Amino acid sequence: MINFIRRPFGHLPQLKKEEIGSKRQRSKADNMGQTLIRIWQFMRGERKKLYFIISLVVVTSLLSIVGPFLVGRIVDNYFIPKEFDGLFRVLIILLISYVLLSITTFTQAYLMVGLSQRTIYNLRHHLFEHMQELPVTFYDKRQHGELMSRMTNDIETLSQTMNSSFIQFTTSIVTLLGTFSVMLYLSPLLTFLTALIIPLLIVGVRYITNRTGPLYKKRQKRTGELNGYIEEIVSGQEIVKVFSQEERAINNFEERARNLREVTFWANLYSGLIPKLMNMLNNISFTIVAGAGGILALTSNGLVTVGTIVVFAEYARQFTRPLADLSNQLNQVLSAIAGAERVFQIIDSPTETDQGTITNKSIKGHIDFDHVSFSYMKSQKTPTIQDLSFTINEGESVALIGATGAGKTTIMQLLARFYETDQGQIRIDGEDIKDYKRHTIRSQTAFVLQDPYLFEASIMENIRYGRLDATDEEVIEAAKTANAHDFIIDMAHGYDTVLDLSDGLISQGQKQLISIARALITDPAILLLDEATSSIDTITELKIQESLERLMKGRTSIIIAHRLNTIKSVDRIFVLDQGQMLESGTESELLMKKGKYYDMVNQ
Template identity: 70%
Template sequence: MINFLREPFGQKRILNKEDIGNKKNKRRANDITGTLKRLWKFMRGEKNVIIFIICIVVITSLLGILGPYLVGQIIDKYFVPGLFEGVGKVLLLLLFIYVLHSLTTLTQSFLMVGASQRTIFNMRYELFNHMQYLPIDFYNRRQHGELMSRMTNDIETLSQTLNSSFIQFTTSIITLIGTISVMLYLSPILTVLTITIIPLLVVGIKFITNRTGPLYKIRQKTTGELNAYIEEVISGQEIVKVFSQEERVIKDFEVKTKNLRDVTFWANLYSGMIPKLMNVLNNLSFTIVAGIGGLLALTMDNVVTVGTIVVFAEYARQFTRPLADLANQFNQVLSAIAGAERVFQIIDTDVEKDHGLIEDTNLKGAIDFKNVTFSYNKDQHEPTIKDISFSIKSGESIALIGATGAGKTTIVQLLNRFYDVDQGVIEIDGIPITEYKRDVLKDNSAFVLQDPFLFKTSIKENIKFGNLDATDEEIIEAAKRANAHSFIMKLSDGYDTIIDEEHTSLSTGQKQLISIARAFVRNPSLLFLDEATSSIDTITEIEIQDALEELMKGRTSIIIAHRLNTVQAVDRLIVLEKGIIKEMGSHEELLSHKGIYYKMVNG
């Protein structure tokens, strides 16, 4: 028996970065055939199930064809001659056929839903897995809502198509072939008359699909843009309210949602023409069969019987129904392919390149920048940082100071290999960072950001995110060192309290202390601080500052400084201006030089 709940591909396999990075012969999904081939690869684990489903579909289709045939035989052999002996058995057989037809229809649907959902699981899983290894630049250049739309809307469209289209498509083809075969057997003349509607059908369907295909692609893209805008406005709701821009965002939303409304209107209008077209052709076919068939039955003996006309009237509907289903499914497939192409575009995006060989290394934290130049946009004339050189000793604390765009964040991103340098070299412990595995840098680094980010889970799990192997004792110790333990214990569920904005009210300072505890439990060699005390009340700022000083002990620390009074105690300050180091030294040294830093401090 087929296990409906078994793991996809027989066993769930967690893809790692190397698996994703080493994919070969990847093809861009830019055509129907190519996309369908790629989709089939996701269904390869369902091969036996699909074969079994096809067998049931064949049986179901044949039963659907056999039913009307028996109806015609009953009319010709029993009702027309007025002979009713034995008709009960035939009627029971007819009842059995229709009951069996219902059971096989239910079975094939049940199995197909299972197979399609396992396939969608595989696809959604690979997409999400792949996204975790894409470079930061990929996310910086795209709206998050648009990416979410690909993970949700596009894959859901594909899911709905797989649930129904495969069975409908297979059933329609088998029914069409079987129906025409029986029709030819019963009356070639009526068969020829019936299929005269095909040219009209082909012209009508081609007219419709030539318009729905492009419209579905536009609709998927427009839906993604609308989702991205909604996500952006929700995330920036404070800014919207502070600057009283409610009317502005409403108008922008109105424009975007009108675009989606219009393209959806035309897509649905054209796709909705298919049933109408099929009804017209179905009525036309029925008229031809009933009119000419009746005329033949009255004027020519033994050419067409009454039972044959009744069967053909039913088969005329069965003939046009699979044609309509094929047209409808093709329409739906076009929409699904439009979504699949968008998903494959992300799956085909190259992951972070990692040619490093050094792994399982505990870094000491000595850093050297040697003539480093870097640009985010390779076409820009002025690089973001230009020919920068400086050294940081292991355990030393450095503050990066400068106006927005000076290059502070860029230096930190280069150190973490979010980007690779254009020229020069960055060394850690005397070894170029490109020779380390990326995971080595990540495992030896921790961030405390200006705006703390916490996941919607327990406080314990948020702290443990810094080190998944941390014990409960280590988590509590980290919280104590971060000055977070006392307020955590005052919460109703302590460390098991779920961080949920609707039910758990934590101040920005408390969230920051939790994020510092997360850095403590990681026990990093390299610490990066994006000034963590902005917009914090004085008492909380003191607690955070104490926690940060404890965290920085014995660690190489780089601070992106926004307020100068918070970085006076660091070992050295680096003053940046337009990507160039202008000054470097301790607080006292830079003040004595009376240069840029002196002017910044004294206003």
């Protein structure tokens, strides 16, 4: 199994299943409606609960209308005529309606939180699962922090919206329709006067939302860029300090933070206008109801009663409140949709294609490169690998040497099928590498990198990561072979020591020894060592050299090395330059040729 964590080649600032169970049917999230449909698809299995919640929302909204209506009836039928027979019964009904209102409100909120979190879990799980299927090229072109922002910030924005906005949105619509119907029943004239604010509301809200929508999208994007930059600087803090670029890092951060501050300022400013607008319109509506209702109550001979005015005063607030809530929720929905679209952009990214048919085949390790050419970017004038041909026999050890950019690491990545060749063919045991399933190759290949990566888990689990079914005894034996056993048992908890990578518990060389043990436990057919001893001191290097030589026996091994003393025991040496083979042979043969390798040794 390949133990491989890549650094991106560059940082460029800056997907979905039609059904969750299908990994191949995808469509783009180009607009709000389509994005909402895709969110709806992640609610499969929850829709009956959602319908029940909607029914509770309808009941809650109707109960909120019943209270003011009964208050108006009490004023007209009991207080004004001062006849109190039956008043107690009506008050009991009023009390029951408010108790039921509290119960349904709590129940719908409780159920909706559970439903929304299960939906968000499905979406987050689906996104993470999809990210494991994306090719290395996807990560090469994106900042890791920006991707993390989509996994965390964008999904959390959607989660908060689903928790509160859905119920509020539905409640507002039902309340608005119910309130309007009762108002129309009580007094069409006062209803007409109250509705005079609607044109003003529509114009004002449209003006605001036309500006907040694009601003929310821009805010989500700039948040991702800022997170990406922070992750980049934190990871490269040593480089920042070595070159004394703290001031430059601060200036770049300030620029990105300033861009985020500006777009957030305008987004919040415009969205904050909605409550002010609604408060103003609510006061206007209340003034109209009180003024016009009072005049009508005095002059209309019972057309409008005092109880009707009391009801309308309350309904005027209930009429404008759902309008305000709808407007406010629309802002939150726009922000959530912007985040969801960014998530779906990743889900829509194509996964690694694998047309191979060879599975579960035991690889022996014979490797052929037949006129292979490859470029990381199609715009490259000079390919990284140019018409490269060579053969490595089963069980043979080969060292790749050459200047930076010669194509050494690229050869290993092509063997692991992180990338596909542009021209030519790579064969393993006589079969085209593209005919193998990727897992078949990677599960029988061990890759030890120059910069080891360990997880915050026990040493035992870090080594076992190479083969999850390995026993404790096999883990310990691999550690002994890698000469890691002695320092491990000297630690307080031995193999059960949990590595906290932030506290400097182990040295860089010890990390490398653990990563070598992790590779050893896979018992690979092909061993790829990318400057595996460069992070280890001379004494430790001498310790592991013998064990590496034992490990390479019987296995096809490819070693990248800059220090020539580390490749003395290999069977052959390939000297590369700009993706081409300059010369190859045993060390003695190359020294006799007095070519490039001879010059390198003398230098």
